[in-house]
Amino acid sequence: MRKREIGGLLSVLVTATALVGCAGVGGIGEPAPTEEVPVISQEANKVVAEAVIEPARRSELRFSAGGTIVEVMVEEGDAVAEGDLLVRFDAMDTALRVQEAELALAHAEAQLAQAKAEPRSEEIAVAETALEVARAVVSQTLAQRDELLVGGTDVDIAAARAQVAAAQVEQVRAEIQHDQTMECFNVKLPDGSKRKICPALGRYEEQARAALHAATDGLTAAETALEATEGEAWARLRDAEAAVESAVARQEIAQARLDLVSGGSRREDVSAAEARVAQAEASLTAIRAALEDLEIRAPFDGIIARVNVDVGDTAAPGMVVVIVATLDELQVCTTDLTELDVARVSEGQRAMVTVDALPDSQLAGVVVKIGEQALSAQGDVTYPVTIDLDRDTPGLRWGMTAVVEIGVDEDSANEGTARQHGLSEEG
Numbered sequence: 001m002r003k004r005e006i007g008g009l010l011s012v013l014v015t016a017t018a019l020v021g022c023a024g025v026g027g028i029g030e031p032a033p034t035e036e037v038p039v040i041s042q043e044a045n046k047v048v049a050e051a052v053i054e055p056a057r058r059s060e061l062r063f064s065a066g067g068t069i070v071e072v073m074v075e076e077g078d079a080v081a082e083g084d085l086l087v088r089f090d091a092m093d094t095a096l097r098v099q100e101a102e103l104a105l106a107h108a109e110a111q112l113a114q115a116k117a118e119p120r121s122e123e124i125a126v127a128e129t130a131l132e133v134a135r136a137v138v139s140q141t142l143a144q145r146d147e148l149l150v151g152g153t154d155v156d157i158a159a160a161r162a163q164v165a166a167a168q169v170e171q172v173r174a175e176i177q178h179d180q181t182m183e184c185f186n187v188k189l190p191d192g193s194k195r196k197i198c199p200a201l202g203r204y205e206e207q208a209r210a211a212l213h214a215a216t217d218g219l220t221a222a223e224t225a226l227e228a229t230e231g232e233a234w235a236r237l238r239d240a241e242a243a244v245e246s247a248v249a250r251q252e253i254a255q256a257r258l259d260l261v262s263g264g265s266r267r268e269d270v271s272a273a274e275a276r277v278a279q280a281e282a283s284l285t286a287i288r289a290a291l292e293d294l295e296i297r298a299p300f301d302g303i304i305a306r307v308n309v310d311v312g313d314t315a316a317p318g319m320v321v322v323i324v325a326t327l328d329e330l331q332v333c334t335t336d337l338t339e340l341d342v343a344r345v346s347e348g349q350r351a352m353v354t355v356d357a358l359p360d361s362q363l364a365g366v367v368v369k370i371g372e373q374a375l376s377a378q379g380d381v382t383y384p385v386t387i388d389l390d391r392d393t394p395g396l397r398w399g400m401t402a403v404v405e406i407g408v409d410e411d412s413a414n415e416g417t418a419r420q421h422g423l424s425e426e427g
Helices: 092-116 121-181 203-262 267-292 410-426
Strands: 013-015 036-038 041-043 046-055 058-062 067-072 085-089 185-188 194-197 295-297 302-307 320-325 330-338 350-355 358-370 375-377 380-389 401-407
Touching (some): 085 320, 330 358, 350 380, 380 401
Antiparallel strands (some): 041 046, 350 401, 358 380
């Protein structure tokens, strides 16, 4: 139910969950509070309402798909420019797919060029030379890879494994020696009694135990060295394999170029080659789009208001990862103006703002936007209004509550008062 008082005071209660004017009322990335907040009062020459400080622009950034965070470039409070990289998923597999798609497109384009071109002796000679060079590069990269397989990689790994085997033998020997120092014997004394003695306990056992620890540490070090050697060797081998694949691809392009300049063109060959190029371009575009989806970049110049992930976290699809806002450009937002009040307000009217947390500072501003669509809460109809402040104010923060007084001219005030009286009499 609405409560109205004739004589200059109008009080309206709305639930804060309906306050969606400006960027939305509430904390950063959180829903608005559910308690009721009243409009303070309306006087003949001004409208007074409760308000909240909001950034002029904000954006909650999400990944469309889930994944593991591998890089977080920003912290809360950092200033960013439009296009800056903020957060990135693991993109290695997708980046490799982009390279493969680029090679496929290059190959398709070479085939299309071959289908269209007419042979010339000079071009044939150049193409043959390019093919010979490409073949030489393939041979060189294959030789380098084979050298790693039979010369460098296997030898290094074998040496590291031999070190592990030697360390294992030494560890077993030290363990046996230590076990021997722990042996005890029952000795028969001259008086006929028996006594248990452990002759090696003490200094000899301590020496054996130290030797066992040293052997165990040596085995651990040898195993670690073997793992590192194997990892480094396989990394070198992968690089060599990639070089071979690249060289083979270039050789295929050179062969396609030679075939192109050596033969004539046919309509059906050209059409088929154009179709392959179109398909390769579409595939590359799709994979590049997927690569872009693995990054979050700043949509505008602003300040990082919140970072919800760390490196290594798994982000679910649609999860808010980063919030960017223009915290250096704050506005005053209110959703407390009723349909009677909003009729008295227009863009360009001056306003005075008192922030609850800064009671000694009165901030001047101007109405810059009045919502076109009404909000409804507990039967009350209200409109959102945005006010730009004339100057920056130290200490002003997103989410602070305030009281705003909007000055209205006498005609608007009289019209609003008359409408309030009319509605009260109808009630």
